[in-house]
Amino acid sequence: MSRKSFMAGKQSAQTPWGRTGLHFFLGLTSFLMVAPFIWVFLTSFKRSADIVTETPQLLPAVWTLENYLKLPKVAPFVRFFLNSILVSGVSTVFIALGSAACGYVFAKYRFRGKDFLFFLVISTILIPLQTYIVPLYLLTWKLGWINSYQGLIFPLIIMSSGIFFLRQNIMSIPDELIDAARVDGASEWKVFRSVILPLSLSPIAAISIVNWVYTWSLFIWPLIVANSAEMFTMELGLMYFQREYAVDYGGIMAACVITLLPVLAVFLAFRTRIIEGVAFTGMKY
Amino acid sequence: MSRVAVGVGGRLTRSQIGFLWSIVMPVIALFIIIRVIPILVVLLMSFTNYNLNRPLVRLLPYQNFIRLFNDPNFVTAFINSTEFVLVAVPLEIFLGLAFAIYLNRKVRFESLYETLYFLPYIVPMVPSAVIWKWIYAPGTYGLANYLLDQMGFPRVGWMSTPQISLLAVIGIHVWKQLGFFVIVFLVGLKNVPSDFREAAVVDGATPWQVTRRVDIPLLKPVILFGVVMATIWAWSAFTEVYIMSQGTDISTGAEIQVLVTRIYAEGFLYFNMGYASAISFVLFIVSLIFVALQFRVFKVESA
Numbered sequence: 184m185s186r187k188s189f190m191a192g193k194q195s196a197q198t199p200w201g202r203t204g205l206h207f208f209l210g211l212t213s214f215l216m217v218a219p220f221i222w223v224f225l226t227s228f229k230r231s232a233d234i235v236t237e238t239p240q241l242l243p244a245v246w247t248l249e250n251y252l253k254l255p256k257v258a259p260f261v262r263f264f265l266n267s268i269l270v271s272g273v274s275t276v277f278i279a280l281g282s283a284a285c286g287y288v289f290a291k292y293r294f295r296g297k298d299f300l301f302f303l304v305i306s307t308i309l310i311p312l313q314t315y316i317v318p319l320y321l322l323t324w325k326l327g328w329i330n331s332y333q334g335l336i337f338p339l340i341i342m343s344s345g346i347f348f349l350r351q352n353i354m355s356i357p358d359e360l361i362d363a364a365r366v367d368g369a370s371e372w373k374v375f376r377s378v379i380l381p382l383s384l385s386p387i388a389a390i391s392i393v394n395w396v397y398t399w400s401l402f403i404w405p406l407i408v409a410n411s412a413e414m415f416t417m418e419l420g421l422m423y424f425q426r427e428y429a430v431d432y433g434g435i436m437a438a439c440v441i442t443l444l445p446v447l448a449v450f451l452a453f454r455t456r457i458i459e460g461v462a463f464t465g466m467k468y
Numbered sequence: 469m470s471r472v473a474v475g476v477g478g479r480l481t482r483s484q485i486g487f488l489w490s491i492v493m494p495v496i497a498l499f500i501i502i503r504v505i506p507i508l509v510v511l512l513m514s515f516t517n518y519n520l521n522r523p524l525v526r527l528l529p530y531q532n533f534i535r536l537f538n539d540p541n542f543v544t545a546f547i548n549s550t551e552f553v554l555v556a557v558p559l560e561i562f563l564g565l566a567f568a569i570y571l572n573r574k575v576r577f578e579s580l581y582e583t584l585y586f587l588p589y590i591v592p593m594v595p596s597a598v599i600w601k602w603i604y605a606p607g608t609y610g611l612a613n614y615l616l617d618q619m620g621f622p623r624v625g626w627m628s629t630p631q632i633s634l635l636a637v638i639g640i641h642v643w644k645q646l647g648f649f650v651i652v653f654l655v656g657l658k659n660v661p662s663d664f665r666e667a668a669v670v671d672g673a674t675p676w677q678v679t680r681r682v683d684i685p686l687l688k689p690v691i692l693f694g695v696v697m698a699t700i701w702a703w704s705a706f707t708e709v710y711i712m713s714q715g716t717d718i719s720t721g722a723e724i725q726v727l728v729t730r731i732y733a734e735g736f737l738y739f740n741m742g743y744a745s746a747i748s749f750v751l752f753i754v755s756l757i758f759v760a761l762q763f764r765v766f767k768v769e770s771a
Contacts, residue, residue, distance in 0.1 A: 205575055212567065213584035216643065219599050220587070222611065235609055281495045288492045294480055300496055307503040309696070309759075311704040313728045314752045317735045317744050318506035318513065324520075341498050371487035400592035402707045403728075407736045418594040425598050426714050432602060439595035450590050454583060457590065461648065462655045 220443065227251070227436040234432045250437035257428065259412060260438065263420035270335050270405075270416060271398035277340035279391045286349025287379045291361060301350075308343040313403060320407055334408045335416070339398050345390045348463055352386040353379060389460035392453050396446055417442045511752075513745035520739035532746035542747065544723065545730040549751075552638055552726060553702040553758065559642045560698045561691065564649025569679050571650070572657040582654065589647030597711035600640045601627075630723035633712065637724055640708045645701060649694050656690035657683060692766045696759050703755045704728055727751045 222241075226234060227250050229243040254260045289301050312319070319338055328334030356379065364374045380387070405416045415423070421442050425435045450457055480488070514532060518525045536542045567585060571578055588596060603611045604626035613623045626636050660683055668678045684691075706728040713724055725733075727747060735744030 202575075205570060205573060206577075209567075209570055209575060209577075209581045213581045216646070217584050217587050219596070219603060220591075222603075223599050239611065239614055281491070284487075284491045285495050288488060292480065292484060292488070294488075303504065304496065304499050307499070307507065309700060310503075310507060310752070311700060313704040313706060313731065314748050314755075315503070315506035315510045316731065317741050317748060318509040319502070320735070321509075321741065322501075322506065338502050341495060341502060343499075346495075365481075371481075371483040375487065396590060400594075402592075402594050402710075403732070406710075407732070418592055421594050421598065422711065422714070425601075425711075435598060435602070439598055442595045443591050446591050447587075450587070451583075454579075458582070458586060458651055461590070462651050 223436045223439055227433065227440045229433060231431070231433045234436075250433040251441070253434060254437060254441070257434065258420060258424050259415075260417075260420060260441065262413060263415050263417045264441070266332075266335075266415060267399055267417040269332065270339070271395050273332075273336050274339040274398045275391050275395045278342045278345050278394045279387050281340070282342060282345035282349045282390055283353075283380060283383055283387055284375065285346045286351075286353045286383070287375060289346065289350045290353040290356075291358070304343055304346055308347070312338070316403065316407070323408060329408060330410050330414050332414070335405060335414065338404060339401070342390070342394060344463070345394065348390055348460070349383060349386055352383055356382050385456075388453075389456045389463075392449060392457055393460035396449060396457070399446055510745045510748045513742055514749040516742040516745075518742040518745075520741060525742075528742070532743055535743070536746060536750065541722070541725065541733075542730055545725045545727050545747075546750070548634055548724060549703060549705075549726045549754075551634060552641070552705055553699060555635070555638050556642050556645075556702040556705075557695060557698040560645055560649050561694055563642070563646055564653050564694065565684075565687075565691070567646075567650045568653035568657055569683065571654055572683075573675070582651070585650045586647035588644050589651075593644060593707040594711060596644055597640055597708045600636075600643075600708075601712055604636055627712070634724045637705075637708050637712050640712070641702065641705055644708070645698070649698065652694055653687065653690060656687050660686045688766060688769075692762060695762050695766075699758045699762065700755050703751060703758070706732070 225242060228246045228248070229240075230245055230247050230249065233240065233244050285304070289297065289304075323329055323334045323337075326334070328337070360378055360382075361374055364378050369377065400418065401416075402418045402422075405414075405419045406422075409415055409419055412420075412423075421435075421438050424438055428434055515528055516525050517528050517532075571581055571585075575581070602609075606613070606625070606627060610626065612626060616623055624632060627633055664682050664686070665678050668682050673681065705726055709724060709726050709729050710732070713722075713729070727750065731744050731747045731751070734740045734747060
């Protein structure tokens, strides 16, 4: 440990009491933040008779998979799950490539109007989809894309903060590397593929993961564009399911767990990247 | 071509122009089609009576906005959204700062705590809201009332008393977004040069004084960013309100509506696109005013 960080550490609570109090505070609050998920996870393995009782039990009396096994029978949850994978996957491929290419051009090209185009891309970064959802819906309707995959996906294939993030990263790639490739007669595509992409893998990964999580979670757009069950995403399927089977708490909680689980797995696998990406992008478009 | 190696500073080569037009310009065109034009169109549409079921579109220079004031649904939604912002934003900023400051005190398991705080933010809103709705369920079905019972407090009509229902939804929103602010403020705190803290400690400052006199003033730009994001998200809250007002176990659907649920209802249940655009216009303007005000306040304070 460097002297510097040791010194900085000294300002924190030095007494054992202060330390214990700090851990108690952090431990309790962080536990409360995730307690609802623990509760739901445990509940999803209970028999329905054990769920709604006078005194709720933390652990299932009997562990059972019945809540999960019945889900595909009451609603096409497999289809919902695959739809969600498709929508978030296609969106992420577009965003990874588009952000890298635009980031490269905005970082390294010089031409008239570049600043204006960059402004155009960045200016909408803070305006949420909710404000312009009506014209976006009308556009989708005019294109005949209501209740189709194209309609579900096309507003999700651009991301202002992704371009901004990649531009910041590509700016730090030395011009000499790019020029060296050009002297060797490489086309711009070749430069992009063999110099820019390999050197930007980490920021591209951060953007892709954050975007994947975001599109997996999106609700309002699928809600207005998808209007038949075969187009539903997990979020939408879950919403209709909890509305229709309002008393089937076991089934609802199992469906919640299935919707949460992919994001949880991705989050725990790529924790640092996601936190870095979110702190930068705010995870909204 | 004679000069292949045109440097980054020179004119664009044919190959560069090709790259620009084949991939970058299409992406920018998409930005214009998907973002810029809809944003402009929503502003224009708010002055029309456009309805999907009506072929004739008329220009209404002010009627939509007069109608807003006389529309009890809109007035309720506007008041609720205002309360949403006024309650959620200070809570998120204050709690986010508190957790970040404590996490920054070189505690063990810091990354574990960080992960747990952040988890609700990263997971989808629909299952989270469904889970909370069950916790808020009436009688002793819901965990919230069961715990109140156990602690000897009276039960609360989480989903039958409008004022409480709205606060319950705001609670979901704050719980969900809090992790973002913890992370953003923590990153900001880590960027505060430790020399500043050392100097204060050498001068005999207590941890609380270091926080107040060193960390918070240096964190101001990050706090401003946090306040802006929190405000925009609070004005545009939708999913948690929508989920909470669904179904038969709730008796406060109309009372807890907010601006975006009104946009949804007018636009996509009744197809009054013009009127829905007018509500979007209001949403756009109020967020803008709030964000501008925040820049003002922070500028005055740091001047």
